[in-house]
Amino acid sequence: MPGIDIKDRQRRCVLPFEALPAEVRLLRRAAATQLGQWGVPTACDAAQLVVTELATNVIKHVGEGSPATLILEWKRERLRVEMHDKSSALPSVRTADCDAECGRGLHMLAAMTVDWGTVVTALGKAVWCEIELGSDAVCLRMERAIDALESYRERGTPVLPGRCETVMEESAVELIADLLHWTSARGLDPDDVLDRAQMHYEAEADAA
Template identity: 65%
Template structure:
């Protein structure tokens, strides 16, 4: 399973996968790992369940072994989960007591997500849903930090190479970024300790208000 990311104008991750039970488990794990890297304030269990449902529907109703793609997109107050496959048959909800597993899956999407839908694409269709995540300044600060670290890791690739995982690479990038900012502060005649104290005060004030 391979993925690529585009961080502008939003945080976005594309994860191609093969429609098979074993791949669904790997996809779920990859999605949760990506959300953790971004610091997305969303319930992990909820995201896992939605990814599993979207991917499993491809296995059951398009065919095992077909190629599909999961797209994660975080912008503002919503996280969007979108699965593309090669079938142009649009799923429809079943009656609440119906026997259709696909229909029950859509009812689950409707119950957990703030919005969902299906759309035809050039090569098939996409089924998507959106989760509402924490709003406000703290959420925007986390999103902005994730954007900065993604870009900073690309510039300072050595941080990622010295670690065994990309998540650990981002942590190392955060340390290097803070150290660089302290060097920048000292070079302009300011006290790095004072800057750290002021940043800590901002963090604690906003954490207490959350």
């Protein structure tokens, strides 16, 4: 599977791959890694199940080895998952009394997501669904935090493979340290600012 192409400011991750059974595990891992970097790991289990089902459907119904693309897009309180392939044949939900395998995947998508659908594209089709992430206020804070951390990461050394999460943690420490220096320079008490921030965090976490 090719490397991850991430447009950070748009919170969009594009993963082209070949529809092979061995690729499904790599897609699941890549999706989990990306959600961790975005700071929304609570959707990881649901996203991995959706990715598995969509990728498996491409293997079964479009053809093993066919080119496809997985797109993850974070839209505040929702995660959008899209699977693009080269076939223009749209899937349909079957009745529950047909054989066990037929239509099972779409019923699962409908049960796990808040919305889903299919659309014909210029190259074939896309099956998409949206997973609920949490309150809009919490997701807005996460989005602002990632924007700040990305800015810190861009000013640092190049990120080596497998170290992105560690670098983000180091950037978070540097950001907090800089904010403490700023509060002290303004004549504020850093401990008091940290206590107030903790109170805001706990209140919003309890409400989520």
